Amino acid sequence: MQSKKKLFALIGFVPIFMFGFAFAMVPLYGWYCDVAGINNVQSAEREPIPSIKNIEVGHERNIKIEFDATLHESVEGIVSEFRSLTPSITLSPGDVHSLVYRVKNISSNPLVTQAVPSITPWWGGEHFKKIECFCFEQQTLAPGEEKEMGLQFYVHPDIPENIKTLTLSYTLMAASEMTKSASL
Amino acid sequence: MTTSAMHDDHHHEPPAGWQRWVYSTNHKDIGTMYLIFALVMMFLGGGMAMVIRAELFLPGLQLVQPDLFNNLVTNHALIMVFGVVMPAAAGMANWMIPLMIGAPDMALPRLNNLSFWLLPMGGTLLVLSMVVPFFGGGAPVTTGWTLYPPLSTQAGMGMDLLIFTVHILGISSILASINIIVTIVNMRAPGMSWMKLPIFVWAWMFTAILLVLIMPVLAGAVTMLLFDRHMGTSFFDAAGGGDPVLFQHLFWFFGHPEVYVLLLPSIGVLGTVIPTFARKPLFGYKPLVGGMAFLATLGMVVWAHHQYTVGMSLAATKYFMIVTILISVPVGLMIFSFILTMWRGAMTFETPMLFAIAIIVMFSFAGVTGVMLAVVPADLQYHDTYFVVAHFHYALIPGALFGLYAGVFFWLPKWTGHMYDEKLGKIFFWWTTLGFNLTFFPQHFLGLAGMPRRIVDYNIQFTEFNVVSSVGGIIFGLSHILFLYIIIKTVKGGEKAKDQSWEGAMIGTPGLEWTLTSPPPHHSFTVPPVVK
Numbered sequence: 001m002q003s004k005k006k007l008f009a010l011i012g013f014v015p016i017f018m019f020g021f022a023f024a025m026v027p028l029y030g031w032y033c034d035v036a037g038i039n040n041v042q043s044a045e046r047e048p049i050p051s052i053k054n055i056e057v058g059h060e061r062n063i064k065i066e067f068d069a070t071l072h073e074s075v076e077g078i079v080s081e082f083r084s085l086t087p088s089i090t091l092s093p094g095d096v097h098s099l100v101y102r103v104k105n106i107s108s109n110p111l112v113t114q115a116v117p118s119i120t121p122w123w124g125g126e127h128f129k130k131i132e133c134f135c136f137e138q139q140t141l142a143p144g145e146e147k148e149m150g151l152q153f154y155v156h157p158d159i160p161e162n163i164k165t166l167t168l169s170y171t172l173m174a175a176s177e178m179t180k181s182a183s184l
Numbered sequence: 185m186t187t188s189a190m191h192d193d194h195h196h197e198p199p200a201g202w203q204r205w206v207y208s209t210n211h212k213d214i215g216t217m218y219l220i221f222a223l224v225m226m227f228l229g230g231g232m233a234m235v236i237r238a239e240l241f242l243p244g245l246q247l248v249q250p251d252l253f254n255n256l257v258t259n260h261a262l263i264m265v266f267g268v269v270m271p272a273a274a275g276m277a278n279w280m281i282p283l284m285i286g287a288p289d290m291a292l293p294r295l296n297n298l299s300f301w302l303l304p305m306g307g308t309l310l311v312l313s314m315v316v317p318f319f320g321g322g323a324p325v326t327t328g329w330t331l332y333p334p335l336s337t338q339a340g341m342g343m344d345l346l347i348f349t350v351h352i353l354g355i356s357s358i359l360a361s362i363n364i365i366v367t368i369v370n371m372r373a374p375g376m377s378w379m380k381l382p383i384f385v386w387a388w389m390f391t392a393i394l395l396v397l398i399m400p401v402l403a404g405a406v407t408m409l410l411f412d413r414h415m416g417t418s419f420f421d422a423a424g425g426g427d428p429v430l431f432q433h434l435f436w437f438f439g440h441p442e443v444y445v446l447l448l449p450s451i452g453v454l455g456t457v458i459p460t461f462a463r464k465p466l467f468g469y470k471p472l473v474g475g476m477a478f479l480a481t482l483g484m485v486v487w488a489h490h491q492y493t494v495g496m497s498l499a500a501t502k503y504f505m506i507v508t509i510l511i512s513v514p515v516g517l518m519i520f521s522f523i524l525t526m527w528r529g530a531m532t533f534e535t536p537m538l539f540a541i542a543i544i545v546m547f548s549f550a551g552v553t554g555v556m557l558a559v560v561p562a563d564l565q566y567h568d569t570y571f572v573v574a575h576f577h578y579a580l581i582p583g584a585l586f587g588l589y590a591g592v593f594f595w596l597p598k599w600t601g602h603m604y605d606e607k608l609g610k611i612f613f614w615w616t617t618l619g620f621n622l623t624f625f626p627q628h629f630l631g632l633a634g635m636p637r638r639i640v641d642y643n644i645q646f647t648e649f650n651v652v653s654s655v656g657g658i659i660f661g662l663s664h665i666l667f668l669y670i671i672i673k674t675v676k677g678g679e680k681a682k683d684q685s686w687e688g689a690m691i692g693t694p695g696l697e698w699t700l701t702s703p704p705p706h707h708s709f710t711v712p713p714v715v716k
Contacts, residue, residue: 004292007366015358026419
């Protein structure tokens with residue numbers, strides 16, 4: 001009989017201890033995570049996020065950018081006057097520049113368009129950085145609407161020395177044409 | 185008064201009427217009350233599941249509002265875990281462990297009375313927590329059974345009642361577990377050595393040890409929740425320097441071993457039923473005991489695999505993934521142990537055996553989906569979808585509930601003195617197994633297709649499988665009316681059960697219950713039997 005009560009008292013300590021253990025976890029958990037660094041996904045194991053370096057504007061040289069515009073056959077006779085208001089500019093690498101393309105829907109139907117860019121020479125393309133561009137999204141034109149669409153960009157100073165001129169060419173197409181070619 | 189007169193005084197027949205039950209210190213009466221409580225709660229929790237399935241029959245809102253739906257999901261889980269499986273397993277432990285090891289009663293009979301009578305109290309608090317929102321008690325508890333903050337710190341009064349429910353039920357099961365451990369350690373009949381213990385007793389030994397270790401941690405966690413709600417502390421409030429993820433760690437430190445608390449008693453039943461009907465001793469008794477010890481230990485250190493998506497570091501998730509997959513080793517050992525027990529046995533297929541075989545098949549299936557869920561990159565996809573719902577219902581319904589059904593059919597003749605209706609038992613088995621699979625198998629597909637759990641509505645693409653699941657749910661639910669009928673019929677009468685109710689019951693490491701009459705006398709083993 002005595003040993004029954006002894007054993008009861010002995011085992012009885014376990015739940016009391018474990019109840020305390022739960023509360024002990026509050027400081028221990030924080031301490032353990034700090035020491036082992038396991039609850040900190042950001043700093044412990046991920047590669048540090050590369051910081052964005054400020055770009056030096058290279059005034060020592062200039063690059064000429066030409067702005068071209070072409071109509072795809074899907075919008076021929078529907079759109080007129082797709083062109084840049086500035087045919088070309090000359091700027092230093094690192095300078096941020098904005099300009100506007102104009103487009104007019106001459107049909108009596110609403111039109112959803114998509115502009116597809118292309119850069120020549122192609123190896124200069126990766127240094128031509130668009131900050132904002134009407135080609136990022138589809139553009140909707142009401143019947144007869146004339147619209148000015150913005151473009152903001154800079155040329156990265158890393159652009160090879162031998163490139164003196166970049167040509168940016170937009171082809172404007174009906175968005176329905178895009179989905180058609182995508183489903184092919 | 186002589187000692188012998190006092191001794192005799194203990195042996196009068198039980199008082200008649202309600203006093204017999206309320207004042208009872210008799211392990212058989214308390215076991216019966218545990219089992220009846222579990223049965224009542226099963227119909228309550230099952231009724232909630234029926235409302236859930238009815239709502240999910242078609243997309244859109246039909247029967248219940250979103251808050252009530254999530255409240256039903258929460259309480260269905262809590263009732264099934266704390267109100268059905270644990271009390272039913274504890275009831276079986278109360279009935280069987282003293283009979284099996286040749287003890288006159290549980291070691292601490294008055295404590296036993298307290299453990300049981302805390303249960304109806306906890307159950308009442310749980311039901312109240314559902315009711316108070318309708319009478320101005322604030323927002324209902326919509327957290328799911330995990331009670332994660334910050335949602336749980338924002339819920340209304342129902343949450344406080346639920347916290348007290350957890351406290352009361354926790355105290356009840358801690359006291360019952362201590363009682364069981366003391367009984368097994370101290371009350372074994374002379375000659376009943378550790379390696380002669382029936383496997384059911386071993387299974388409950390590990391279950392009780394787990395419960396004593398983990399229930400206080402849950403109690404601590406919900407106590408902190410209570411402090412956060414009313415005392416202005418910030419254990420889990422990031423704004424006050426706390427960490428909501430800490431609650432998840434504490435909850436699952438309890439929650440994962442809890443799965444083995446639900447599973448192990450049924451493993452014990454399987455280890456008893458299968459040798460009986462295969463008429464062969466249990467294959468690998470010692471490895472099975474060791475496997476259960478290993479499982480219980482491993483179960484304590486894998487908890488965070490429920491939290492892969494919470495943003496733990498790679499090192500932590502990698503550790504939890506590896507130990508989680510390691511669980512399949514002891515579980516596989518158990519499964520092989522049972523299969524090899526049946527191998528070349530002279531098998532007959534009475535209802536308990538049918539359940540045992542079905543459990544092996546369906547629980548193994550849950551094991552396979554469990555390994556899928558253990559793999560971190562896969563789990564990120566499955567997390568909180570119906571795939572998880574399907575997985576744990578396959579683990580818990582066969583793994584825990586069907587194991588208890590097998591135990592009920594196996595020991596009903598001993599408890600009542602009557603054989604149950606074998607034909608009805610078999611009908612119940614096929615009916616309930618069909619209903620269960622029809623309900624939960626399609627949920628694997630729903631989960632893989634991305635249907636989230638704990639949401640009242642769903643996209644119409646999920647309609648067909650949900651219809652199948654709901655129809656299966658009704659079939660599964662209705663089968664339990666037959667279960668109730670079989671039990672009542674057996675209690676009331678039927679073919680007289682032999683003392684050794686099953687031909688193969690004495691094979692292997694049997695309990696001493698078969699040496700007693702069916703039903704056993706109110707006071708059994710007043711003189712300790714000697715085991716050779």
